[in-house]
Amino acid sequence: MNLVTLIRHGQAGSRDDYDRLSETGRRQAVKLGAWLAREGTRFDAAVTGGLRRQRETAEIVLAELARAGLAPPQVLEDPRWNEFDIDAVFNALAPLLAAKDEAFRAGLETILAGMGDGANGIHRRWTPVDTQVVEAWIRGEQETGVESWSEFTGRVAEAMDALPRLPNVAVFTSATPAAISIARCFGCKEPRRIMHLAGSALNTNLTMLARRDDGLDLLSFNQVEHLDEKSLRTYR
Structure with a gap:
């Protein structure tokens, strides 16, 4: 069994400049990194999507872990963990x-x-x-020329399957890719349920999955023990 820890990025920017962390988002990431360090969490690898807000979250969290001597030995980037555009x-x-x-x-x-x-x-x-x-x-009723829902869910599944087979891997991603992965634990492909899950995801939450040869199991969802101030518990 391998543990996969999905981490949603911190609060992002405004609608017209979304792909960056807000000051609140940066504080959330610092809090998460410090909490993981206090817990003695050691990831065997970290994977981040290719979006700026995902990478910034990873950089801040991993810097806190490095200060505690807990930096993962490898950090990889896989844009298949990106949110849909x-x-x-x-x-x-x-x-x-x-x-x-x-x-x-x-x-x-x-x-x-x-x-x-x-x-x-x-x-x-x-x-x-x-x-x-x-x-x-x-x-999919209109031809848009953008990535379709089925293409999106397919590449997230591919990203999960491509993760290193190591005891504990952290993935810095976004709400909907995490929701797709959670739904997969239960064989659910219903978009409405997936989007409801995504809508309930707090910024910098931890979701833990067990990856076995025969599939995925959900261990925890939307953990935010590190966000000890109510004002830091944000959805957007």
Whole structure:
């Protein structure tokens, strides 16, 4: 049996500059690294997706472990652990949905109007517009030219299967790839359930899976013992 520890990245930036950690996200990552070091956690390898927010989270956490003499002997990058490209999906589908749905168009205009204000709550809120765009993408009813849902879930499965067969591997990834991997433990391929799981994932949470020859087992989900301040327990 091998242990796979999935780590969601820290809180990211605003809607118009999402792929970087916010100051809160950096604090979350420091807290996680320090907590893992106090626990004496030793990873045999660390794998990070190719997104900036994933790499920044890994760098901060692994630096804390290195200070405690617990740095993993190898750090690998595998872009198959990337989140789906929400910007590409949004840019491809939002105009099509807006053209035929007045309520959607009004919601989209509210989002676009609020993006210029960094303090606007729209940057931290998942809206009905976001849900409609993602659901349309999952259904695959429109030709978009972007990665499909089935291609996305397929490459996440490939990434899991490609992990080093070592006792404890850390994977710095995002909410939906982690949710896909959790659902796989139960043979679940239902997109709605996967997206509900992803929506409940806290930033820098730990999810632990046991990888056996015959499949995956879920050991824990959404652990955030390291986030000892309520303000640090964020979803977006």
